[in-house]
Amino acid sequence: MSLKFDELKKIYGDNIYKNEILSKYSWFNLGGPSEIFFRPNSVAQLSSFLQEIKKTKNKTTIIGAGSNTLIRDSGVKGVTIKLGSKFSFLNLINNDTIHAGAATLDKKISNFAKDNSLSNFEFLSCIPGSLGGGIVMNSGCYENEISKILVSVEVIDENGKIFEIEKDKINFFYRGCDLPDNFIILSAKLKGLKLDKSKIEKKQSEFIKKKEQSQPSQIKTCGSTFKNTKNYKAWELIKKSNCEKMFVGKAKISQKHCNFFVNEGNAKATEIEQLIHKTKEQVFKKTGIKLELEIKIIGER
Ligand SMILES: Cc1cc2nc3c(=O)[nH]c(=O)nc-3n(C[C@H](O)[C@H](O)[C@H](O)COP(=O)(O)OP(=O)(O)OC[C@H]3O[C@@H](n4cnc5c(N)ncnc54)[C@H](O)[C@@H]3O)c2cc1C
Structure with missing residues (x-):
């Protein structure tokens, strides 16, 4: 129909x-x-x-x-x-648990946790996504990831039925989880550890600084293009394969972090996609390793 x-x-x-x-x-x-x-x-x-x-x-x-x-x-x-x-909200429950809407930005969650003297959310200040995307991607950095602080998620299925799933019922892995594609995350509960606010503040600032030094900012990118492999970081393989200077039209590879692909102004999505394929091919030719995408690609070809 x-x-x-x-x-x-x-x-x-x-x-x-x-x-x-x-x-x-x-x-x-x-x-x-x-x-x-x-x-x-x-x-x-x-x-x-x-x-x-x-x-x-x-x-x-x-x-x-x-x-x-x-x-x-x-x-x-x-x-x-x-x-x-309305899907962006934050509530503190039981003193150590945050109930957040799926559209809430990770940075806001991190700051809310800090304001409530809750640690283990500091890494979220470095991830520019929303909670829903963070759970689906099991996003993380600096030895932490969403699944480690997650208690449960509230989802809605394609029939409009709502239910809560405990963290233990979901299989989380590096940059992903097995939640079915037809589930929309509505909210989640996340648990932290009580800690002195000044210590949290310090950790958060250190992470932010570290990120600023290692990754480009103020550019049109979706962060890491490929997942790290078991033995190598994706950027190491890209560098080793001499892909750093590759480009397709206005789609380029960041000179600061070669796993970050960039729209240099008026690129086309096709150009980014072509650059992805070109890089993947060259890395495979040089190293025999097949890079796997971390970013999601949606839409009609
Ligand atoms: C500058 C920069 C730095 C980054 N650094 C990091 C990093 O350090 N670590 C890291 O892990 N990632 C990083 N990323 C990638 C990205 O920020 C994370 O993957 C983030 O968690 C994605 O969230 P999002 O809301 O933007 O998701 P989107 O890109 O909008 O979606 C990602 C996936 O989640 C699904 N999804 C989104 N919301 C929902 C929902 N409510 N219910 C069900 N499915 C949903 C989408 O369908 C899609 O499959 C970075 C990106 C950038 C641009």
């Missing part, structure tokens, strides 16, 4: 748009239009929408802060969902 935009518009009003250009929702600043773009502002609205969409059998794509997602130039077919501002 086709998507009847006018009917959906009658129900969801200003929360739904047609042909919304997605480039502004990705850190690469790239991407074509989404056939239908939905920004729910309540769980009830999202639940009702998912039930409507299920009848049409259209594909649903969820995006968070877009800091790990390359969106193709031809855009995204079906429905793209980005949680609205």
Whole structure:
């Protein structure tokens, strides 16, 4: 069944748009239009929408802060969902646990934890994503990752049904987890350790400084393009294979961190994708190692 935009518009009003250009929702600043773009502002609205969409059998794509997602130039077919501002919230429960909405930025969670003298959230100040994206990616740095502080996640499925999943029921691994693709994370509980606020502040500033020194900032990138392998960092393999100076049009490799690919202004998503393939091929030719993507690529070819 086709998507009847006018009917959906009658129900969801200003929360739904047609042909919304997605480039502004990705850190690469790239991407074509989404056939239908939905920004729910309540769980009830999202639940009702998912039930409507299920009848049409259209594909649903969820995006968070877009800091790990390359969106193709031809855009995204079906429905793209980005949680609205009501999904960005922070509450302290039981003194050592934070209940946060999935759209909450990691940096905000880190600062909230600091303000409440809760440690182990410092690393989140270095990750520019949202909590939902962080859980799906099991994001982390400096010997920590989301799964280590996670207690449980609240999700909604394609039928609009909501349930809570304990951390132990989810298999987390390096930059990923086995949560089904059709689950949208609504919120999560994260547990920290009580610590003196000044110590947390110090750790947080050290991490931020370390990041600034090792990685480029103020550029259009989605962070690490490839995952590290068992024995090598992806950047080491890229460097060893002499890929650092490679480019396709305005898609370049950062000179500060060669696993960061950059839109140097007016690149096309296709150019970033071509650069990814070119690099992967060269690394394989030189080292025999097949690099695996860390960033997600969505949209029509
Ligand atoms: C400058 C820079 C530095 C970075 N440094 C790090 C780092 O140190 N460590 C690290 O791990 N990553 C890093 N990243 C990558 C990125 O920030 C993380 O992967 C981040 O957690 C992605 O979150 P997001 O909300 O932007 O996800 P998106 O890119 O929007 O989405 C990523 C994935 O999560 C899914 N998703 C998003 N929200 C939800 C939801 N609510 N429910 C279900 N699925 C959802 C999407 O469908 C997609 O599959 C960096 C990126 C940049 C640009």
